Amino acid sequence: MTIDQKVRTAASETRSAFAGRPRPPIARLASRAAVRQFTAVAASVLLVFATIGVAAWVGSGDGAETADTPPVTPPATEPVTEPTANTVPPTTAPPSTVLADDGLSDTSAIPEGWRNDFPEDGQFLLLDSGIALAAFPIPESENEWWMSIAHAPHFDGIHEFGPDDQGVALAGMPEVLILLAFDDEKAELVIAGIAPPNADRVEITFGDATPVTVDRVFQRGEVGRTVFVGSFPYGLLLDQRSPLPVEMSATGVDGQEIPTPAVEYQGWSVNDQYTGPITSDLFLIPPPLIADSITADSLPEVVSCQGWSGVGNPPANRGGEITDGEVLPSPETALEALVAGELSDRWYPQGGYIEIALPDGTTAYAVPFNGDLNDGAVMLIEVEQTANGWTATSWEGSGC
Amino acid sequence: MEERASADADVEFRTGDPVIWPLPDFDAFYEREFDSVAALAFVLSGSRLASDDLAQEAFLAAYRRWGEIGRYDDPGAWVRRVVANRSVSLVRRTLSRTKALSRLGERPEPAPEMSPDTVDVWRAIRRLPKRQAQATALYYLDDLSLDDVAAVLDCSVETVRTHLRRARKALARSLDA
Numbered sequence: 001m002t003i004d005q006k007v008r009t010a011a012s013e014t015r016s017a018f019a020g021r022p023r024p025p026i027a028r029l030a031s032r033a034a035v036r037q038f039t040a041v042a043a044s045v046l047l048v049f050a051t052i053g054v055a056a057w058v059g060s061g062d063g064a065e066t067a068d069t070p071p072v073t074p075p076a077t078e079p080v081t082e083p084t085a086n087t088v089p090p091t092t093a094p095p096s097t098v099l100a101d102d103g104l105s106d107t108s109a110i111p112e113g114w115r116n117d118f119p120e121d122g123q124f125l126l127l128d129s130g131i132a133l134a135a136f137p138i139p140e141s142e143n144e145w146w147m148s149i150a151h152a153p154h155f156d157g158i159h160e161f162g163p164d165d166q167g168v169a170l171a172g173m174p175e176v177l178i179l180l181a182f183d184d185e186k187a188e189l190v191i192a193g194i195a196p197p198n199a200d201r202v203e204i205t206f207g208d209a210t211p212v213t214v215d216r217v218f219q220r221g222e223v224g225r226t227v228f229v230g231s232f233p234y235g236l237l238l239d240q241r242s243p244l245p246v247e248m249s250a251t252g253v254d255g256q257e258i259p260t261p262a263v264e265y266q267g268w269s270v271n272d273q274y275t276g277p278i279t280s281d282l283f284l285i286p287p288p289l290i291a292d293s294i295t296a297d298s299l300p301e302v303v304s305c306q307g308w309s310g311v312g313n314p315p316a317n318r319g320g321e322i323t324d325g326e327v328l329p330s331p332e333t334a335l336e337a338l339v340a341g342e343l344s345d346r347w348y349p350q351g352g353y354i355e356i357a358l359p360d361g362t363t364a365y366a367v368p369f370n371g372d373l374n375d376g377a378v379m380l381i382e383v384e385q386t387a388n389g390w391t392a393t394s395w396e397g398s399g400c
Numbered sequence: 401m402e403e404r405a406s407a408d409a410d411v412e413f414r415t416g417d418p419v420i421w422p423l424p425d426f427d428a429f430y431e432r433e434f435d436s437v438a439a440l441a442f443v444l445s446g447s448r449l450a451s452d453d454l455a456q457e458a459f460l461a462a463y464r465r466w467g468e469i470g471r472y473d474d475p476g477a478w479v480r481r482v483v484a485n486r487s488v489s490l491v492r493r494t495l496s497r498t499k500a501l502s503r504l505g506e507r508p509e510p511a512p513e514m515s516p517d518t519v520d521v522w523r524a525i526r527r528l529p530k531r532q533a534q535a536t537a538l539y540y541l542d543d544l545s546l547d548d549v550a551a552v553l554d555c556s557v558e559t560v561r562t563h564l565r566r567a568r569k570a571l572a573r574s575l576d577a
Contacts (some may be wrong), residue, residue, distance in 0.1 A: 003572045010514075017513050018439035168439040344401035 280343070289336055290365070293355040294373075300356075302396045303369045303376035317378075319396030327389040331363040334383045334390040348395070349379050361385070369398070424470050430459055433476050436542055437483055443522045443537050444487035451487075458482040477552045480542065482551065484534045524574045528567050531555075535563035536571075 001009075302317055326337045332355070339348040353365040354373055362384055366377035378398040383390050434455060442451035442457075458479045462469050469475050508519045525533050531553065538549045539560070 003568045003575065006517070006575060007525075007536065007540045007571070011543070013514055013518045014439050014443060014522070014541060015436065018442070021435065021438075119568045332426040356423055 171235060200278070288338070289351050290353050290355050291351070293357070295357045297359060299364055299380060299382075300366050300368075300373050300377040302380050303378060303398050317396055319394065319399055321394050322381075322392045325383075325392035327386060327391045329389050330387075331365075331383045331390045334392050335365050335381060338381065338392040338395075348381070348397075353379075353381075363390075402562055418571055424475070426463055426466050426470065429470070429475060430463075433479060434459065437476075437479055440480060440537055440541055441483045441487045443541055444484060444533060445524065446523065446526050454483055454486050457486070473491050474548070474551065477548065480538065480552045481554070484538065518573065519523070521571075525567070527574065532563045532567040536567045539564060 068357070172332055284296060302319070304317055324341075325334060328334045328337055335353065349367045352367050356364045356366060357365065364380060364383070365381045366373060367379040369376040369378045380396045382394045384393045411425055437458060438455040441454035442448060445454060450506060457540050458467050461482055462479050469478050472478055526535050527533075528536065534553060535549055537548070538552055540543050544552070546557045549560045553560065
């Protein structure tokens, strides 16, 4: 069989497999479009919140189809710019139940006009992180609600979930997980999930996809790391509603073809993936600066950047002597000063270092690769004692 | 009689009266095109779960601008271009996710009812350079002409021909290996 015949056979079989399958009724698309129009208005109002200092984060920008959609001049009646508003339909209890007892709702800050414009029975939740949530019932549906989210200047896209997509069950309370999906070049997707109190996991289902489970639900003020498991078509960032620094870890881009050369990605490896510049700019790695202290006979190896399979050349490890380190009273303060410095030619992780005491009396700090120093380090900084105190003398980073 | 109709038409045209083309029915367009667009999304993304979403997003984008897109010669080409672009982008994200899931032992997502040979063919096509993969899928799966593929990909027919020739050559190497 020739290649041409093989592909034609595959095409024929594929067409048959996809023929006549159930599809969302066209009304669903119309509903999504209508809601999208509404959320555009909603986020516009929320943008006003930001200007008056109520919400610190409000997004704006073009629609989700900017990158891959052929250019079309929109009709005059359509907004050219779509704000950052995202919708997740709660599945069970009306959000009034959920939002009322949260303790963070502050509807007093909502402009009167906005309240009037909001559909009947709509509810608001302004989170202390500046994220604004709004929920309202889907017309002609008794049990389906939409949740809109508007926040964050770094989200210049918009994503919505239709009734086919399922949000986290809203029964119970009160913690809100904000899952930020990470596209190749920008974060553009926000999903809200509300987990029951003391839940050890939260589950989110998109259509008929395998549910995405989050193995740890953060409580307010808690800092930590979690893992997402499930069929989710985007890389993920995790935000936590908290006034504390927020840990964000991102699955990075990977694949056979990438539009951006690997060398343009900076930061350091997180979870065996990559942290792009947008991530490092936007989110803070939580304290402490020094996560643990150990003794060791030798320094860990700094792992190489893995790069993308088959694409380009991963950036080589970087490093060298440090000649501009401050001389300070302790190894820790020397490290602290070093990583806090604004340097154009290198960039250091802001936390998560393991302090390593070596037999010769020197001290090193290493950020473990993949969370385990036995796997190597993605950043290694050596400090030495001088006559006047401690100073950083060398560094090596993985290059990612 | 035919001559008179033609003459009347000429008169109308010369008067400058606007010719209002009726806007095609979106519902019919959606019903007619959805399956093939979803199939295109599947073969280019490799994700059964994502293919419907990709197709729906593309149709939603068309719906929102139907007043303009509906008047195109072939609105389906516009939708296919959206899907082709997004599907290939999705591959990159999916690869990353798949890597993570395999590490965690997650079961893979279900595949449509297809023979192993067909699965292999599409997998090999997804490994082609982006434009080759898009051209191949559009040409074979959607049974588009070279002209139509060129319209979707916004390139010349000769370029499409080159993509297909190179794709076949690469597929011969990978599938016959």
